[in-house]
Amino acid sequence: xxxxxxxxxxxxxxxxxxxxxxxSVRFQPEILYESMTYSLFAGGKRLRPILAIASxxxxxxxxxxxxxxxxxxxxxxxYSLIHDDLPAMDNDDIRRGKPTNHRVFGEAMxxxxxxxxxxxAFYIFLNSEHFPPERLIEAxxxxxxxxxxxxxxxxxxxxxxxxxxxxxxxxxxxxxxxxTGALISASVRIGAILAxxxxxxxxxxGVFGDKIGLAFQIAxxxxxxxxxxxxxxxxxxxDQRKGKMTYPSLYGIDRSRAAAEELVREAVGALRVFGESAxxxxxxxxxxxxxxx
Ligand code: GRG
Numbered sequence: 618x619x620x621x622x623x624x625x626x627x628x629x630x631x632x633x634x635x636x637x638x639x640x641s642v643r644f645q646p647e648i649l650y651e652s653m654t655y656s657l658f659a660g661g662k663r664l665r666p667i668l669a670i671a672s673x674x675x676x677x678x679x680x681x682x683x684x685x686x687x688x689x690x691x692x693x694x695x696y697s698l699i700h701d702d703l704p705a706m707d708n709d710d711i712r713r714g715k716p717t718n719h720r721v722f723g724e725a726m727x728x729x730x731x732x733x734x735x736x737x738a739f740y741i742f743l744n745s746e747h748f749p750p751e752r753l754i755e756a757x758x759x760x761x762x763x764x765x766x767x768x769x770x771x772x773x774x775x776x777x778x779x780x781x782x783x784x785x786x787x788x789x790x791x792x793x794x795x796x797t798g799a800l801i802s803a804s805v806r807i808g809a810i811l812a813x814x815x816x817x818x819x820x821x822x823g824v825f826g827d828k829i830g831l832a833f834q835i836a837x838x839x840x841x842x843x844x845x846x847x848x849x850x851x852x853x854x855x856d857q858r859k860g861k862m863t864y865p866s867l868y869g870i871d872r873s874r875a876a877a878e879e880l881v882r883e884a885v886g887a888l889r890v891f892g893e894s895a896x897x898x899x900x901x902x903x904x905x906x907x908x909x910x
Pocket of ligand 1: 696700
C-alpha cells in the first residue's frame with residue numbers, strides 16, 4: 618500500500634540532505650550566508666522539489682538523479698517568499714513560524730539573500746553531469762520562463778497592482794496561475810523534460826501541473842480565511858487586510874472549495890495514461906487541497 622507520508626518524508630529528507638551538503642561550504646560575507654540559509658532551512662514543505670521528483674519517478678526515473686534540479690526549485694521558491702515578505706511588498710513579520718528574513722537581517726540583506734538564492738538556483742540546476750546538456754538547457758529555459766516576467770514575477774506584479782481593487786475573474790485567474798501556479802507547474806514539467814518522455818506524456822503532466830498549481834493557490838486563499846495560525850506558521854486574514862484578490866473574496870468559501878476539488882479531479886484525470894506509476898502524484902494532488910499548513 619502506498620503511504621504518502623513516508624514517500625514525502627524520504628524525498629524531503631533527500632532534498633534537505635542535498636541542500637545541507639551544498640551549503641556546507643560557507644562563503645563571505647558571513648551575514649549573506651546566514652541570511653540565505655536562515656530562510657532556506659526554516660522548515661518549508663519542499664512541495665516543489667517533491668513534485669519534480671514525483672513527476673520524474675512517474676516517468677520511470679530514479680529520484681536521486683534529479684535532486685540538484687529539485688533543490689534549485691526550492692531556492693527560487695525561498696527567494697520569492699523573502700521578497701514577498703518585504704515592507705515594499707506584503708510587509709509580513711512571520712513566515713514559516715519564524716520572524717521574516719528582513720526582520721532578522723534587515724531589508725538590504727533580505728533583498729540580497731533573495732537575489733543570491735535566485736542566481737544560485739541556476740548554478741545548482743546546471744551544475745549537474747547526469748543529464749545531456751541539451752535536455753538540461755531545455756528544462757532550465759522552462760524554469761526561467763516560469764520564474765520570470767511571463768510567470769511568477771509577472772503574477773506578483775499584477776497581484777500588487779490589483780491590491781484594493783474589486784475582485785474580477787480574469788485578473789484573479791492571471792494572478793493565481795502566474796504568481797503561484799507557474800513555478801508549481803514548472804516543477805512537474807521539469808521532471809517530465811529531464812526524464813525525456815514522449816510529447817503526449819509531457820503534455821499530460823503539463824495539464825496536471827497547471828491544474829494543481831491553481832488548486833494550490835485556491836487552497837491557500839481558503840486557509841487564509843479558515844486555517845489555524847499555529848499550523849500555518851503565519852497570521853491568517855492577511856489577504857483581506859491587504860485587499861488582495863482571492864477566490865473566497867470573489868466566489869465565497871464553498872464555491873472556492875468546489876473549484877479546487879474540480880481542478881484536482883481534472884488534474885488526476887490527465888494522469889490516467891500513466892496508470893499505477895502516477896500514484897504518488899495523484900496522492901500529492903489530493904493532499905494539496907486537504908492540507909492544513
Ligand atoms: C516576490 C517575485 C516574487 C514572487 C512572490 C510565491 C509568491 C510570489 C508569493 C508568496 C505569497 C504567498 C504566501 C502565496 C501563497 C501561496 C504560496 C506560494 C505559499 C507558500 O508556499 P508553500 O506553502 O510554503 O509551499 P512553504 O513554506 O511550505 O515552502
